[in-house]
Every structure is written in structure tokens, then in C-alpha cells.
């Protein structure tokens with residue numbers, strides 16, 4: 308199990324290339340199950356979650372090849388039951404249900420449990436499958452979906468916390484091969500859903516409205532192979548923007564889509580950071596003094612829950628009193644106790660973190676508890692006095708491609724120690 312040691316105080320300067328999106332690549336790889344023909348996906352990030360997804364595809368019988376960011380999958384024949392040992396390691400494995408149901412009319416995976424960011428039910432996914440005509444059975448920790456035939460339907464995927472990203476992906480992937488028209492109301496509007504739809508359209512699917520709250524799908528008889536490049540990872544990009552705000556002079560993110568980053572750029576600009584962008588880059592200059600912020604996480608195009616922990620780290624070192632309310636996963640505050648161990652002044656009031664900025668944090672041994680919490684600790688360590696030692700780094704490797712090398716390329720002083 309590796310650990311990361313961040314030596315605080317080094318200024319970040321220069322440019323960094325952002326990888327392809329984890330949260331796009333995962334459902335897109337699952338979607339390759341929808342055709343017997345080969346699919347070629349490029350800009351696939353080298354992450355442990357991607358590795359798990361490729362292992363699941365192999366175990367289901369697909370031929371999988373991977374060479375420097377390009378993955379080829381040929382799903383000539385597929386099994387419909389995913390092995391528990393691999394599925395349990397990654398919650399996003401639930402998104403193989405939709406394509407298997409679409410193609411084989413049945414699928415079984417183990418039910419994802421909750422995780423440290425909170426309860427993570429899949430009731431909305433299942434509601435969508437049932438509306439398409441599937442029977443859902445939960446037994447022995449597995450969920451089985453089964454349909455003699457899938458028929459288009461009107462489905463509302465809005466739950467009490469808003470829509471569901473992977474639920475929208477799952478229902479869309481089942482509906483592309485259903486008979487007739489499916490209307491998904493209350494669909495998630497995240498760019499990753501639109502990216503998946505664009506891939507499905509290249510495969511021959513008929514989909515309109517992805518990226519809006521209403522997606523309309525006309526079922527087709529079969530899909531064919533296609534090539535697709537995954538969109539840039541807006542959460543990795545947002546994380547580097549916040550790193551630049553914490554410890555940067557001038558940092559440019561390359562190969563990004565600035566439109567996807569507005570919810571992070573706007574509050575940073577409001578706080579006083581100088582931010583400019585071109586078609587595929589964003590530059591942040593950390594001149595002058597910066598203001599505290601009041602933020603709340605919301606589904607896209609709102610401020611992303613996947614950026615909340617990193618923003619907490621920045622605001623912990625920003626003068627004044629800030630507040631962040633977590634609406635999407637109200638218990639997603641595992642980073643707070645660890646930031647407090649570094650000297651942050653943060654009080655949790657229900658789902659709101661009230662953060663009183665301090666001048667300096669001090670390095671400490673801290674524990675990564677989930678992906679974005681770990682990223683927040685690395686960012687805090689960039690400016691903390693002394694050494695921050697982050698344990699359980701496997702969390703960070705789920706979602707960041709070489710975060711240590713990329714930050715070191717900007718001037719950070721980070722070591723990865725193999726234990």
C-alpha cells in the first residue's frame with residue numbers, strides 16, 4: 308500500500324495536461340457490451356477503477372486490449388453475471404446492468420453497498436428497468452434484472468436529491484435496444500451522460516436531448532462497433548485549478564473543456580483569482596488576496612459534489628468565514644476531521660461545513676478515506692508547514708492519473724513511498 312508524502316511550501320507554476328474523464332470512460336466501456344463488433348475508446352485514463360472495469364469486461368467474456376490510453380473491446384459473446392469479487396471493489400460496476408439487460412435481456416450483479424460518502428441506493432436505476440418491462444429480484448446480495456422483452460416507456464428518474472448520473476446512463480443503455488420510444492424525464496444533465504450518449508449514437512443508437520433533463524430514445528434492433536474519444540476529466544481539472552489557487556503562481560490546464568468547468572471557475576473568480584481561458588485551456592493566476600465563499604453542491608451545472616472536499620481545503624486557508632453545504636451526499640465530509648488534524652478550523656453543522664480560514668496549516672500524518680477526500684489532503688499539504696503524509700493512497704489512484712507526477716511537474720515536492 309503506497310503512501311504519499313507532500314513537502315509543503317513549493318509554489319506551483321507552469322502547465323499540466325488533463326486526462327480523459329473517469330466518470331465518462333467507465334459507462335462508455337460498459338456500453339461496449341451492447342455490440343458484438345469491436346469498439347475503440349481513446350483517452351482512457353490509467354486508473355484502478357478503469358482496470359476493474361476492464362477486468363469485469365474480460366470476465367464477462369469480452370476480448371479487451373489496452374495500449375497507451377486506447378482500449379479495444381470486442382464483446383462477441385457475453386455472460387450475464389458479473390463476478391462478486393471484482394464488482395464489489397467498484398461501485399460504478401453497477402453500470403453494466405443497463406447494457407447487459409439491453410442486449411441479453413438479463414443481468415446479475417452484486418448490489419453496491421453504501422460507502423464512506425454515504426448511502427448509495429440504486430432504486431432509481433431499478434425503477435427505470437421496471438418501467439421498460441424488466442422484473443427485478445434481489446437475492447443473496449445480488450440484483451437480477453430480467454425481461455422477456457424491453458418496451459419503451461416514459462420514466463422519471465428524479466429522486467429526493469435530484470437525478471442520478473449512473474441511473475440515467477443505465478436506463479439509456481437498456482433503452483437503446485428496447486422496442487419503441489423511451490422518454491427519460493428528470494435525466495441527469497452531466498457532461499458525462501452526454502458523452503455516453505454521443506458514443507451510443509456513433510454505435511447506431513437514436514438519442515436526442517442528452518445533456519438536458521429530457522432524453523428521448525428511439526429503440527433500434529442492433530448496434531455496431533464505433534470509435535470514440537473520452538471527454539476531459541472536469542473533476543481532475545477542477546482539482547488542479549484548486550491546487551493552483553492554494554499553491555500556485557500561474558498554472559495552465561491543457562486539454563480541458565472550459566464550459567464544463569464554469570461551476571468551479573465562477574466561485575474561484577469571485578474569490579479573487581484571475582482566470583482566463585481559450586478553447587481548450589484554462590489559466591489561473593493567484594495574485595493578491597482572496598475572499599471567503601459560500602457554496603452549495605448541486606447536480607450539473609451546479610457546483611459538483613466531487614469538488615467539495617478540495618474546495619474545503621482551499622477555504623481552510625482563506626481569510627474569513629466560508630460555508631459549503633453538501634446537498635448531493637450530505638454525509639460526504641470524511642476529509643474534515645483530517646483537515647482539522649492539520650490545524651483547519653471547520654465546524655460541521657448538519658450538511659454544512661462552516662470554515663474559518665487560518666493563516667497556515669501544519670503538515671501531519673493523515674488518512675485518505677475516499678477519492679476526493681484524499682485529493683483534498685494532498686492539496687492542503689501543498690501549502691502546509693512541513694510534511695504531510697497521506698496513507699491509503701489507493702483511494703486517490705482510483706481517480707487521478709499520476710497526481711504526484713503531475714503536481715511535481717508544476718513544482719510540487721511530493722514523494723510516493725512503497726510500503
Ligand SMILES: CC(=O)N[C@H]1[C@@H](OP(=O)(O)OP(=O)(O)OC[C@H]2O[C@@H](n3ccc(=O)[nH]c3=O)[C@H](O)[C@@H]2O)O[C@H](CO)[C@@H](O)[C@@H]1O
Nearest residue numbers: 330399426427428429430431432466468470471472473635
Ligand atoms: C462513476 C460516477 O459517475 N460517479 C459519479 C456519479 O455517481 P452516481 O451516479 O452513483 O451518483 P448519483 O447521481 O446516482 O447520486 C446522486 C444522488 O442520488 C441518490 N440516488 C442515486 C441513485 C438512486 O437510485 N437513488 C438515489 O437516491 C444518491 O444517493 C445521491 O444522493 O455521480 C455522483 C454525483 O454527481 C458523483 O459524485 C460520482 O462521482
Ligand SMILES: C=C(OP(=O)(O)O)C(=O)O
Nearest residue numbers: 398399424613678679706
Ligand atoms: C464518488 C466518486 O466516484 P464513484 O461514484 O465511482 O464512487 C468520485 O469520482 O468522486
